Amino acid sequence: DAKTTQPPSMDCAEGRAANLPCNHSTISGNEYVYWYRQIHSQGPQYIIHGLKNNETNEMASLIITEDRKSSTLILPHATLRDTAVYYCIVRVTGNQFYFGTGTSLTVIP
Amino acid sequence: GAVVSQHPSRVICKSGTSVKIECRSLDFQATTMFWYRQFPKKSLMLMATSNEGSKATYEQGVEKDKFLINHASLTLSTLTVTSAHPEDSSFYICSAREVGTGTYNEQFFGPGTRLTVL
Numbered sequence: 001d002a003k004t005t006q007p008p009s010m011d012c013a014e015g016r017a018a019n020l021p022c023n024h025s026t027i028s029g030n031e032y033v034y035w036y037r038q039i040h041s042q043g044p045q046y047i048i049h050g051l052k053n054n055e056t057n058e059m060a061s062l063i064i065t066e067d068r069k070s071s072t073l074i075l076p077h078a079t080l081r082d083t084a085v086y087y088c089i090v091r092v093t094g095n096q097f098y099f100g101t102g103t104s105l106t107v108i109p
Numbered sequence: 110g111a112v113v114s115q116h117p118s119r120v121i122c123k124s125g126t127s128v129k130i131e132c133r134s135l136d137f138q139a140t141t142m143f144w145y146r147q148f149p150k151k152s153l154m155l156m157a158t159s160n161e162g163s164k165a166t167y168e169q170g171v172e173k174d175k176f177l178i179n180h181a182s183l184t185l186s187t188l189t190v191t192s193a194h195p196e197d198s199s200f201y202i203c204s205a206r207e208v209g210t211g212t213y214n215e216q217f218f219g220p221g222t223r224l225t226v227l
Contacts, residue, residue, distance in 0.1 A: 044153070097204075
């Protein structure tokens, strides 16, 4: 079962930062938080993952709260090509990913 | 990043026939591959975990005799939808996890296969 809760949809102005929240209040101490996105009719694309510390890569930043019960994915300068469904996933043992409902992000020109 | 391919990308078949979908890791070896199904405007649903050289592990509610999975090598897993019916029409996606990676490494997803059963 999905262990994450995300808002169903969000809008963001092009060029502005997109902040996508995720609640994972039942996360265990050794479970990682992963973010993927899916553009229509394509396979999911890996964005970033983290355990405790904040992480940053060329695509995004991941902010994890100190109690690890929630996190925020930040796209610093959203473009139209960032329009997609964003999934926050808590990786359970056995490496299976159980996808939640995700957030549909629309970047507006 | 690592590349996973799927073949075919689209398939249309008649009700009652069987369809095979291939999932290949192109530039890495994968001991574990995963199969997902996605209905329109819905999230991905994990169907099964495919381990090289052993039987697949199916999620609750997924019929193992209907969705046959074979993971014969470290770079290839196949999903066969047997006696397909219109309700099996869906977007099927595979993913792969690289051999020897730590517990924190991501899965690489294929581009998906659109199955339409008439």
